[in-house]
Amino acid sequence: MIWRDYQLGDTISKTSEDITLWQTEKGIIKIGKETLALPIELNDQQKGYIFHGHGKLILDTIVETEKGAIGKSVEKKINDPFLMLGDTKEPQQSLTTATDEDLAEKGYENHREFVTKAEDLLDQFFKARMHRRRCSDEDYGFIFAFLNEGGHLGILVAEGSKLVYKAMDIVFVSNRNNVVLKSPSGVVCTNNGKSVIIKKGKSFIIKK
Numbered sequence: 001m002i003w004r005d006y007q008l009g010d011t012i013s014k015t016s017e018d019i020t021l022w023q024t025e026k027g028i029i030k031i032g033k034e035t036l037a038l039p040i041e042l043n044d045q046q047k048g049y050i051f052h053g054h055g056k057l058i059l060d061t062i063v064e065t066e067k068g069a070i071g072k073s074v075e076k077k078i079n080d081p082f083l084m085l086g087d088t089k090e091p092q093q094s095l096t097t098a099t100d101e102d103l104a105e106k107g108y109e110n111h112r113e114f115v116t117k118a119e120d121l122l123d124q125f126f127k128a129r130m131h132r133r134r135c136s137d138e139d140y141g142f143i144f145a146f147l148n149e150g151g152h153l154g155i156l157v158a159e160g161s162k163l164v165y166k167a168m169d170i171v172f173v174s175n176r177n178n179v180v181l182k183s184p185s186g187v188v189c190t191n192n193g194k195s196v197i198i199k200k201g202k203s204f205i206i207k208k
Contacts, residue, residue, distance in 0.1 A: 006047065006126070008118055009039035012111060013095035014102050015053070021084060021091065022142050026163055026174060029144060029156075031055035031078070036098055036106055037091060038118045040083070046092070048085035048143075050118035052106055054078070057146070059156070059165060061172040063181045063188045065195040070188050071172075071181050074165070078146060081121050086142035121145070124153060 015035045022029045035053025039046045055078035063070045100110070108114045125145045141159025146167075148154045154167035165172040171182040181188045186199035 005042075006122070007041050008050070008115065008122065009041050009046070011039070012098045012103070012114060013037045014098040015091065016094050016096050019091050019094055022086070022144070022158060024158065024161075024163075025060075026158075027057070027059035027074075029055065029057050029078075031091075034102065034105070036102065036114060037095055038115065039088075040085065040122065046088045048083065048088060049091060050081055050083055050121055052081040052114070052117075055082075057144075057156070059172070061165065061170065061181060063179050063190060063195075065188065065190065065197065067195075067197065070197070071183060074167075074170070076146070080147045081117055082147065083121055083125050083145040084142065085144075121147070 014037065015031060015033055017033050018030060019035075020028060020030050031051055032054040035051050035055065038050045040048040040050065057074065057076040057078060059074040061071050061074050103109075103111065103114055106114070108117075141157065141162070144156040146154040146156075148168050150168075152168055155165070157164040161174075161176050163172070163174045169184055171180070173180040177190065178192075179188070179190045186197065188198075189196045
């Protein structure tokens with residue numbers, strides 16, 4: 001496997017309109033107008049961004065079983081810096097150069113302060129993934145990393161029908177009709193028409 005270093009670009013931009021970064025039947029991630037954006041580059045090619053503005057994440061993490069629907073949807077406001085790796089065509093079309101006033105509105109005194117914040121997030125992401133600031137050349141679809149309470153990262157990986165979401169209190173894995181949900185209330189698995197529910201020390205196997 002070949003490994004490459006990811007680096008941050010030099011130019012801070014901002015969005016000129018609301019942008020949908022990712023959307024499928026399972027969820028959506030949007031960012032608002034005037035969100036700051038700093039590119040993530042690999043071999044002088046843009047592979048993603050560090051964003052800071054106002055956005056939202058909506059994710060369908062409900063599992064349907066014969067005992068009824070289990071779990072609830074994730075609805076998260078995004079007000080802190082977050083990372084995106086994946087197709088950058090959509091945001092590139094709506095970016096303009098950010099000014100000192102734009103940075104000040106997000107609480108930054110200057111260009112360097114935002115870059116430092118972005119570097120910290122990038123380092124934290126790669127340290128959590130593989131203990132070094134590297135990633136493979138493989139096609140990974142989209143990867144998003146969000147800061148949660150306590151400074152921990154929530155991760156969303158999406159490629160076609162495959163989806164993995166991991167936050168402080170939930171792990172959700174979905175690939176078409178195969179789903180795994182782990183939450184404080186228990187674990188639910190569905191696979192090939194069969195559901196397994198483990199809740200408070202009790203387990204059920206449901207054949208459809």
